[in-house]
Amino acid sequence: MVPLLEMQGIVKKFGSVKALDGVSIKLNRGEILSLCGENGSGKSTLMKVLCGIYPYGDYEGDIAFKGNEVRAKGIADTEALGIAIIHQELTLVKELSVLENLFLGSEIESFGMLDFDRMHAESIKLLEKVQLNICPETIVGDLGVGQQQLIEIAKALSKNAELLVLDEPTAPLTESETEILLNLVKDLRAQGVSCIFISHKLAEVKEISDHICVIRDGMHIGTRSAETMTTDDIITMMVGREMKQLFPREEHAIGDVILEAKNICAWDKTNAHIPKVRNANFSLRKGEILGVSGLVGAGRTELMECLYGCYQGKHSGEVYLSGKPLELRSSHDALEAGIAMVPEDRKRHGIVPILSVGENITLAGLDAFAPVGVLNDVHEASEIEKSIKSLTVKTPNAELAIRNLSGGNQQKAILARFLMINPQILILDEPTRGIDVGAKYEIYKLIFQLVKQGISVIMVSSELPEVLGISDRVLVMHEGVIKGDLINDQLTQEQIMDCALTEKVVAEV
Ligand SMILES: Nc1ncnc2c1ncn2[C@@H]1O[C@H](COP(=O)(O)OP(=O)(O)OP(=O)(O)O)[C@@H](O)[C@H]1O
Ligand SMILES: [Mg+2]
Structure with missing residues (x-):
């Protein structure tokens, strides 16, 4: 049988950097192949070669689709063949409606006019295929990321894709959205649509794949049938050594209460009568790691934004630092007080794409924390060098524009930025999203x-193993209410989920 896709010995260079060094993959019809590898190992690059974003001549090696050689000049060529890619960063136009996005560039016309009736009817059919029960006239920007992701898939299906490439589709999704997406991909497989799936969440990779291919440093380490691999096997192949322990817990002293949040309330940014955070009270101790758990939409980000002075909607309540009330009118106030926050949405609040990696790292340090005197260039360069090293940001040099880094490495650079401020309190909102196991x-x-240096850390995370793996104490939020304040002493995932979902309020502390 001729495989649906065969890529042979693909080599792709960026200047002197070899991003891919002879990678070969093969995929049959109706099969799901996952690509695993650390940040910067070359997964997205391989997919961009496949889809013609890097055209024929820009890489070495051969590509065959249904037995025919592919020499694409651009993405339009591969789309015409039936290959559709959904990128790591979504590309829908947020200001346009679902319908307009679905038919952007392939509008249906009759008698020289746009045929809205037919596009409406087609949209409904497409939305049904991805099980989205929304009106095609909805503005895309009003939808959650999970729904937007499904619309991207609907758009790919409208072009009769036979091969769907999903580059980290589940990174921003909630658990239930992920479930919907994974089921959809499985349904599509049953209908003969093949899929190449990229994800750092190895449990879902294992669940969904027929085959798993591991890439390390641009090289093909191996492809095996998913049944024969455990997640530990995948990790070992990815990092090139066995990782005995995923959470490097270390003893650290926990001091007195340093931060207190009292009666924090916040209302929806656009709909000021919908409460998002209801009367939240909690404290944080010096040197403590406080995990904040709960389903997406539970109000965790809103609560953190109130602490960081950047919540855009109506809010109230008091924040005390070392017993003194703070006035937090902006993140500038928070940074000055010693509270820093690494935001959840890297693209919207995080990187400045055209600036270099180094400039992105020093950004907050330069304007907000304004050290006495001016940083001299040599000192600055050596600080940048240090943080690139300590966070293992994979970049050829600090001068490269940050948009060229792989997704996970951009995340690390942002983390580096806020660490440069030397905060007393560091709030991390989903800090390891899209980050590989080694970098985590x-x-x-x-x-x-x-925390050993006495900094206190608040970490919002949707990954329960991570919350349990590193927190000293865990807050569990549900519908804007802090339902649990639990010491992490042999706490289990079930206890946290129970607490997030039941009506009773559990407070141990
Ligand atoms: N346009 C570019 N210019 C220079 N280097 C690039 C460019 N695009 C990618 N690279 C480099 O190629 C390597 C592979 O990057 P790629 O984006 O394929 O990684 P990835 O496996 O998708 O990582 P992640 O899991 O973080 O998304 C990285 O070292 C990256 O810095
Ligand atoms: Mg990538």
Whole structure:
């Protein structure tokens, strides 16, 4: 049988950097192949070669689709063949409606006019295919990321894709959204649509794949059938050594209460009568790691934004630092008081794409924390060098524009930025999203280093193993209410989920 896709010996260079060094993959019809590898190992690059974003001549090696050689000049060529890619960063136009996005560039016309009736009817069919029960006239920007992701898939299906490439589709999704997406991909497989799936969440990779291919440093390490691999096997192949322990817990002293939040309330940014945070009270001790758990939409980000002075909607309540009330009118006030926050949405609040990696790292340090005197260039360069090293940001040099880094490495650079401020309190909102296991480990180690120096860390995370793996104490939020304040002593995932979902309020502390 001729495979649906065969890529042979693909080599792709960026200047002197070899991002891909002879990678070969093969995929049959109706099969799901996952690509695993650390940040910067070359997964997205391989997919961009496949889809013609890097056209024929820009890489070495051969590509065959249904047995025919592919020499694409651009993405339009591969789309015409039936290959659709959904990128790591979504590309829908937020200001336009679902319908307009679905038919952007392929509008249906009759008698020289746009045929809205037909596009409406087609949209409904497409939305049904991805099980989205929304009106095609909805503005895309009003939808959650999970729904937007499904619309991207609907758009790919409208072009009769036979091969769907999903580059980290589940990174920003909630658990239930992820479930919907994974089921959809499985349904599509049953209908003969093949899929190449990229994710750092190895449990879902294992669940969904027929085959798993591991890439390390641009090289093909191996492809095996998913049944024969455990997640530990995948990790070992990815990092090139066995990782005995995923959470490097270290002893650290916990001091007195340093931060207190009292009666924090916040209302929806656009709909000021919908409460998002209801009367939240909690405290944070010096040198403590406080995990904040709960389903997405539970009000965790809103609560953190109130502490960081950047919540855009109506809010109230008091924040005390070392017993003194703070006036937090902006993140500038918070930074000055010693509270820093690494935001959840890297693209919206995080990187400045056209600036270099180094400039992105020193950004907050330069304007907000305004040290006495001016940083001299040599000192600045050596500080940048240090943080690139300690966070293992994979970049050829600090001068490269940050948009060229792989997704996970951009995240590390942002983390580096806020660490430069030397905050007393560091709020991390989903700090390891899109980050590979090895780099996660580095970030956890760093968190422990920070608390050992007496910094207090609040970490919002949707990954329960991570919350349990590193927190000293866990807040559980549900519909804007802090339902649990639990010491993490043999706490289990079930206890946290129970607490997030039941009506009773559990407070141990
Ligand atoms: N346009 C570019 N210019 C220079 N280097 C690049 C460019 N695009 C990618 N690279 C480099 O190629 C390597 C592979 O990057 P790629 O984005 O494929 O990684 P990835 O496996 O998708 O990582 P992640 O899991 O973080 O998304 C990285 O070292 C990256 O810095
Ligand atoms: Mg990538």
